[in-house]
Amino acid sequence: MIDPIFLVEAAVNGIMLGGVLALLALGLNLIFGVLDIVWIAYVDLVMVAMYAVYFLVMVYGWPIWLGGLGGVVVGVALGILVHLLIITPILDSPPVNQLLATGGLLFFLQSIATFLWSTDHKSVRVSLPSIELGGIFVSYPRLIAFVLSILVMVGLYLFLTRTFIGTAIRAVSQDRGAMALMGASPQKIYVVTSAVGGAMAGVAAALLSIQYSVHPYFGAAFGPITFMICVLGGLGNMVGAFIASFVMSEIIAIGGVVWSTEMGYVIAFALFIVMMFARPGGILAKRQ
Amino acid sequence: MTRLRVVVALALAGAVAFTVAVAPAPTVQAQGRTIKIGVLFDHSGPFAAAGSLNVWRGAKMIIDYVNERGGVMGKYKIVQVDGDSQSKTEAAINEAERLLNVEKVDILAGVYSSAHAVPLAEKVDKQKKFMWITTAIADAVFKDRNLQYVFRPQTNSGLFGEASVQYIAGHSQNKLKKAAKDLRVAIIYEDGPYGAGVASSNESEAKKLGMQLVLKEGYSAQAPDLSSLVTKLRAARPDVLFHTGYNPDIALFLRQSKEQGLRVKAYVGHGAGHSQLAKLKEAFGNEVEGFHTVDPPASQLIDPKKLTAGLGDLTNEMVKRYKSFEPNIPRDVIAPHVSMGFNNMWVLLNDVLPRAIQKHGGFGADALARAARETDIPEGGTMQGYGVKFNPPGHPMAGQNGRAFAAVFQVIEGQFKHVYPEVIATGAPILPLPASSPWAAR
Incomplete structure (x- = not known):
């Protein structure tokens, strides 16, 4: 029987992981909610922004906070570029074409990153201590990432609910056609949404950089689970994605300690499959 | 007429089959x-x-x-x-x-x-x-x-797993201050054939030597989080951790285990990312001092006098x-x-x-x-020190070099040294992990 203190530690680790997953899922969900297109390559945009943080901090010697801000700027630029170059021409295409286009972007980003920066794993070395509380260790980088993730999510919530442009974004996500009829320009809202989604990717990149090495295939670790969280929470449903992030991360963390690391993921994915049958619209969807 | 055609066809087919069967393999001229x-x-x-x-x-x-x-x-x-x-x-x-x-x-x-x-x-x-x-x-x-x-x-992987356990057992009493049978060991591995193969031989060798196996667990090399594995390891309190992974899982595990306070007396990796010392140092600096990896010997670490004449020059060329x-x-x-x-x-x-x-x-x-x-190269006849003699057909491992061996490397003063087997050792092992290591048991 495992000591309860380790179960508590697992639960805390689950919360930390959930914060970062939620940040990734909210960016992807925001874009889907407004544009009705899934950016399959979203985590690969995070990967490119992580490279930006790495080069700014480790090669050009910027302080980590400034490097992180640089990553956010790169994220915003990438979000706008992806929208203008790839998404705009396919906005009215069938969903499968849209999926193929963003899937192609994923392979393009992985290949260009391999070409430019090789397959080497690059690490932002920050030396931060761990916090020990009653035998439970909490990693400082993960704690920082978690707190900042929550702050950014609160900021996003306030942006969407308390600003004019945020209200416009929510309006487009509710009825794209009606907004156009009222004389508003959905295209402008799309660009702003993509920029905000890109900024979220940049923030995630800055926070992940202090926890993970960056390499061209970074997306393979976080891409599938981020997408699953979005689907589990209900595509486009921000609150659903937030809750789903913590459900998944807690199952992975506690299941991993009670049974095994592999089993933690097996249970999480099995739950996902069951939920797709039980609640295909997401965990907060009303039953039909 | 029909029967004649059948006979002719069979004869032709037989002739073709015979020609194919007896024809010599393409010669070097061809x-x-x-x-x-x-x-x-x-x-x-x-x-x-x-x-x-x-x-x-x-x-x-x-x-x-x-x-x-x-x-x-x-x-x-x-x-x-x-x-x-x-x-x-x-x-x-x-x-x-x-x-x-x-x-x-x-x-x-x-x-x-x-x-x-x-x-x-x-x-x-x-x-x-x-x-x-x-x-x-x-x-x-x-x-x-x-x-x-x-x-x-x-x-082969069986030799990897055996070498690391035998090396630890050999230094258990004098360096780790415990008899091998009292040593608490944990084995973690990526769950593909590579990790599972090495872990399996780690386990059988540890059991053979009577060690206390406190945890054996696999994980996916693509897993985004290994903190629950670290928590289980802390709960199991191993003296020695045997780890087989690729990358980026190794870097992720080391980072998370360091932050979560995992402490051991010895850390033994097995090849792949554990052997890319330049990359490990880029991520962890001198904190990897005292780490081990298991791989076939590195030619440049072998004393050329122990090898067939001329092989040292080839290594220098490499x-x-x-x-x-x-x-x-x-x-x-x-x-x-x-x-x-x-x-x-x-x-x-x-x-x-x-x-x-x-x-x-x-x-x-x-x-x-x-x-x-027919290859028959004696020990010392290759740049990596081992000989070459392939197991013959019918052998359970037919095609495998029966004379290959694995070496245990340790990071000593920032560089790789062979520490096992003794015949190719270039440094004295540092056990337990130096106090400066964030993973060192205190």
């Missing part, structure tokens, strides 16, 4: 003076940085070296045709098919990942094509398959040429993967191919297989 070798490694994907690219560099360097001297036996030029497995099994299989059946290579060489080598070895053998595995180590590649055309000069790829990596930090590519390909070019051409009439798969089965 094959020409170039030998096409398909060199299959991962140039992209996570395996590339975990050692695959370094093995390819080693293989390319020796092929270039031999070609600059006129080729095999001074007259048969090597044409190197590269394939990229992309760190994916299906891509490895497709690339192997391309190399064998489109590029029509005479030999398929390389293969970094055991997950690729396990299906490939059987497929290539069934096609009666010759395959030379330089790197992938899983026992499952050969175990009970009786392969006829697949050979591996490289050490080190010199490696500078063109990595000018800033010091000699003693070069990953053993470079030696695996350079040395194991050299055995093919210098021993197997000349015998196949001279004695067996060419470099078709049958001639190469016969020549490989």
